Amino acid sequence: MVDESGTGRGGVPVVATWIEGGTLPTIPVTVSTTTASDGTFSLFLSQFGRWSLETQSLTLLNGPAVTITVPEPFPAEIEAGLLQVHTANGTLSGQVRDPAGQPVAGVRVLARQTIDRVPYVVQQPVEADGRYTLPLWGMAAGADVYLSVGPVTGHPEWLAPVRKLRVLPGATLQPIDLLYGLLALQGVVQSAGGGPLYGAEVTAVLPASSTLPSPDPVVYIATTDFEGHFQIPAPLAGLYTLNATTPLGLGMPHLSGPATALSVTVVESEIRQPGTKAVGPIVLRPADAFISGRVLEPDGQTGVANVRVFATGLTGEPSEGLVSEGLTDRDGQYSLPVLAGALWEVSVSAHPTNPSLTVANRQVLAQTGNNRLDLVFLPGTTIRGVLRGVLFTSTGMQFVPLGGVRVEAFLSAE
Known part of the structure; x- marks a missing residue:
C-alpha cells in the first residue's frame, strides 16, 4: 500500500470483504489488518471467490478498492495488487482578526469536510x-471545505463566520483570513408554498475585488433552523448575493435559481457596530428530477470517488443559470437534483489523482424522475495559448495579455 509518491505507508487499516463465490456464508465475511511500516500487509482469507480490498484511513484520502479472486484450491499466497492513499491536498493558512482588524490569539481554527x-x-x-x-x-x-474559528472568551458579540471554499488539485492556495464580525444578515428560507425549510445551506457570496483579503470570491455559509431562519455574519462591506439549497438527505430537495437569489449591500457604517440586517425571504422550488449515475475510470468499470459533479441549467426559467452539484461516493455514484423540462450541462472536477484524464461535458434534457448518465474519464489533450486584447493608449493601440478570462473549447461534429 503506497501513497501518491509510491512510498509505502504504515499504520493504515486494510479491510477485505468477500463478494461472491465459494460456499455462501450466513453472514458477510470481512477481515482486516494494518499495514507494516513499509506499507506491506498480509490477510488470511477463509473463503475462495471474489474479494474487495480497500483502505479505511481516517487521516489520509483512501484510494479506490481493488478486487481479487481467490481460486480453489486455496493458494499459499496471492498477490493483492496495489492499494493507494493520498496525503494532504495542500495547506490552508492565514490570520484570525477581530472586528477592528487586530490579531486574535487563544482560539482554534477548524477545517471540516464530509466525504461519503x-x-x-x-x-x-x-x-x-x-x-x-x-x-x-x-x-x-x-x-468543499468549511473553515471556521471558535468563539472568543469575553467577546460574545463577536460573530465568527464560516468560510466555504474549494481546494483544487495542484492549486496554490492564497492565505485565507478569518474575520470576526459584528453584523449578521438575518432571514428565512421557505418553499414556494410558504412553509419553512429546515437544514437548507445558505450561502452569501462577495465577488472578488481588490478590497477583499482574498483574490477569490468570499463565501460565507449558514444552515437554517427548524423554522427556516438563518443568520450569516457579514464582517466585510460589499454586495452580497444570497442563495440556498436543501440537501438530499432531508426529503425532496429544493433548489434556488437566479430568480430567487437576493442581493444585499452592506456599507462600512453597518459593520462597525453589533446588529442584524433583515433579508429575504429566499424561496425555493422542489426538484422534480434527478441526473444520476457513476463517474468511472478509463476502464469503464472502476468508480472514481471524491469527484465534484455539476449540472448547469441551460434553458428555461428558473433553471437557466442554476447549478446543482454533488460529490461521488466511494463507488463513483452521484445524484444531482434538477428541474424537469430543462436542458442541463453536466461536468466534473479534475480527476483526484491523474489530472491528465478528462471528462467531456454532456447535455441532458431532464425528464421527471431519474435521468441516468455515466461519465468516463479518458486521456485528454491540453491546449495552451495566450489570450490577448486591445489596449488603447495615448501612443496608439497595443495587444496585451488578458488574465482572469474563462476560456472554453468546443469539439465540432464536422
Whole structure:
C-alpha cells in the first residue's frame, strides 16, 4: 500500500470483504489488518471467490478498492495488487482578526469536510499573532471545505463566520483570513408554498475585488433552523448575493435559481457596530428530477470517488443559470437534483489523482424522475495559448495579455 509518491505507508487499516463465490456464508465475511511500516500487509482469507480490498484511513484520502479472486484450491499466497492513499491536498493558512482588524490569539481554527458521509476534521490553535497553518490531511481535492474559528472568551458579540471554499488539485492556495464580525444578515428560507425549510445551506457570496483579503470570491455559509431562519455574519462591506439549497438527505430537495437569489449591500457604517440586517425571504422550488449515475475510470468499470459533479441549467426559467452539484461516493455514484423540462450541462472536477484524464461535458434534457448518465474519464489533450486584447493608449493601440478570462473549447461534429 503506497501513497501518491509510491512510498509505502504504515499504520493504515486494510479491510477485505468477500463478494461472491465459494460456499455462501450466513453472514458477510470481512477481515482486516494494518499495514507494516513499509506499507506491506498480509490477510488470511477463509473463503475462495471474489474479494474487495480497500483502505479505511481516517487521516489520509483512501484510494479506490481493488478486487481479487481467490481460486480453489486455496493458494499459499496471492498477490493483492496495489492499494493507494493520498496525503494532504495542500495547506490552508492565514490570520484570525477581530472586528477592528487586530490579531486574535487563544482560539482554534477548524477545517471540516464530509466525504461519503464520513467527516474529516483538522484543527489547531492559532499563534500569538493570530496566524494559523492547517494541512488538509485526508481531505479530497475538488470538494468543499468549511473553515471556521471558535468563539472568543469575553467577546460574545463577536460573530465568527464560516468560510466555504474549494481546494483544487495542484492549486496554490492564497492565505485565507478569518474575520470576526459584528453584523449578521438575518432571514428565512421557505418553499414556494410558504412553509419553512429546515437544514437548507445558505450561502452569501462577495465577488472578488481588490478590497477583499482574498483574490477569490468570499463565501460565507449558514444552515437554517427548524423554522427556516438563518443568520450569516457579514464582517466585510460589499454586495452580497444570497442563495440556498436543501440537501438530499432531508426529503425532496429544493433548489434556488437566479430568480430567487437576493442581493444585499452592506456599507462600512453597518459593520462597525453589533446588529442584524433583515433579508429575504429566499424561496425555493422542489426538484422534480434527478441526473444520476457513476463517474468511472478509463476502464469503464472502476468508480472514481471524491469527484465534484455539476449540472448547469441551460434553458428555461428558473433553471437557466442554476447549478446543482454533488460529490461521488466511494463507488463513483452521484445524484444531482434538477428541474424537469430543462436542458442541463453536466461536468466534473479534475480527476483526484491523474489530472491528465478528462471528462467531456454532456447535455441532458431532464425528464421527471431519474435521468441516468455515466461519465468516463479518458486521456485528454491540453491546449495552451495566450489570450490577448486591445489596449488603447495615448501612443496608439497595443495587444496585451488578458488574465482572469474563462476560456472554453468546443469539439465540432464536422
